Amino acid sequence: MxxxxxxxxxxxxxxxxxxxxxxxxxxxxxxxxxxxxxxxxxxxxxxxxxxxxxxxxxxxxxxxxxxxxxxxxxxxxxxxxxxxxxxxxxxxxxxxxxxxxxxxxxxxxxxxxxxxxxxxxxxxxxxxxxxxxxxxxxxxxxxxxxxxxxxxxxxxxxxxxxGPGRRHGAGAPGAWAVRWGRPVTYLAIAAPWVYAASRIGWAFGVPIGVPAEFLDTINANNPGHGTMIMELVLAGLAIGGSILTVGLIRPWGEIFPRWIPWLAGRRVPPAFPVGCAGLVSVGVTAFGLSMSRGLPEFFAGGMVVDGYQMNPLWALPPLAFLVWGPALALAALAYDARHPARCWDPAHAAGPRGLVLKTRANP
Structure with a gap:
């Protein structure tokens, strides 16, 4: 069948x-x-x-x-x-x-x-x-x-x-989206700040997770304010992702705010935040997996990287990425459950008849 x-x-x-x-x-x-x-x-x-x-x-x-x-x-x-x-x-x-x-x-x-x-x-x-x-x-x-x-x-x-008896957008969201959607979104909001904190510290010369000699080498390879600019940009991207995630549980994630020209007051298409958050969650999770593969070797080798003696805080950003990615994916799914998009299949949008199952008794 x-x-x-x-x-x-x-x-x-x-x-x-x-x-x-x-x-x-x-x-x-x-x-x-x-x-x-x-x-x-x-x-x-x-x-x-x-x-x-x-x-x-x-x-x-x-x-x-x-x-x-x-x-x-x-x-x-x-x-x-x-x-x-x-x-x-x-x-x-x-x-x-x-x-x-x-x-x-x-x-x-x-x-x-x-x-x-x-x-x-x-x-x-x-x-x-x-x-x-x-x-x-x-x-x-x-x-x-x-x-x-x-x-x-x-x-x-x-x-x-x-399902067959429901049109697009009909019905209440799943119980899991109501119960777990907000806590998991808070987790996705908080996780990027672990990475951002380390980058901000490096930008201002605070050796978070690394010895001072490690920062001296980075500064020597990026003369002037190169290190500060680079680290603040990376931290800003993580903080920006955290702020945008807030929109999944706030009104401005449903209706475009007034300060956005031409879109103010219009409904946010649910596919837009869900698609963006989903794609970012894939990248963040993959990046976290890539960085965390070396953590067992890092701890087994006495936390030495490129000849520098690190401390356990070095391992926090990879672990934060592993939390951030799945949490963001679940937050996006919860948002999607609470704000169902219009079905793009014409057969379903026309009504439940488009979902009749073909069986032997109903060829």
Missing amino acids: RIPGRRTSWPAYAAIGWAAVYTLLGLYWWAGGAWFPFGTGDPRAADDGALLAGATAPVLGPVTVALGLAGVAAGWAMSRRVRRPRPVLLVFGWTLAALLAVVLPESRAIKYLPPLGFIAFFRPPDPPTLNFLVLLVGGLVWAAATLGYARATRGACAACGH
Whole structure:
């Protein structure tokens, strides 16, 4: 049995296309083709791609082919809305999405996402970094495909998640959004300040988590006020993210404030804050994972980094990122539950008849 709704199947088709392309690339690399972007083919792997630093084309090529073929099969099943292997498809889809969007990109690809992306694109990404960005986009595509499939196979609209008897925007938000939405949003507001505090301290010569000699080296490499400007900009981005997160629980996150020209008094499209917060949460979580991978080695090695004796406060920013990212994602989901967007699937927006399930008794 399958569930109709071809208008909302485009993420599954996009996932199929993405998997097919990487299947062909895996075959090409396996056969000895050039431009292998991982491990031995990545000149910056030791610093910014440590997770795959030892990867070689003869090993990773067949793995890429296997995952690609599995992705094509899973994407096809999702596009057809088949029910029988639903748990397997959901586990595969969400695992692949997390692997591509959060685990593999590492720190250098995350720098090209908001908010750092506005600065990073002054230096175009090299081919391996561009490949990691493509992997990240693929992860987002697989997340969309898996979410649409999960919704459709439980009898809900793949576009907005509402059930057959409800139009878009109908009904009360889930109990979890009311109970946990505000506390988790407070957590997402507070977490960036841990990182911001360390950067502000460094900007004004306070060695938070580091010895004074470490700051002296940074200042020597950035003459004048270079260090102060750099650290304050980074701190400002984190603080700005914290302030914008407040909008998820304040009226100005629902209605544009008066000081915004042409938009004052208009309703904020729910997809705008949810989409922005969701994308930032992916980048923040991936960045936190990338930085925290070295923490066990950091503590096991006596907290020595590049010959400098650090203290435990050095580990707080990576841990704060690991809290910030998931908390921001949950805050965005709670906002979305409280402010459902208009369904973009015409079949559902027209009424519940567009969600009739096709069964053997109802062909």
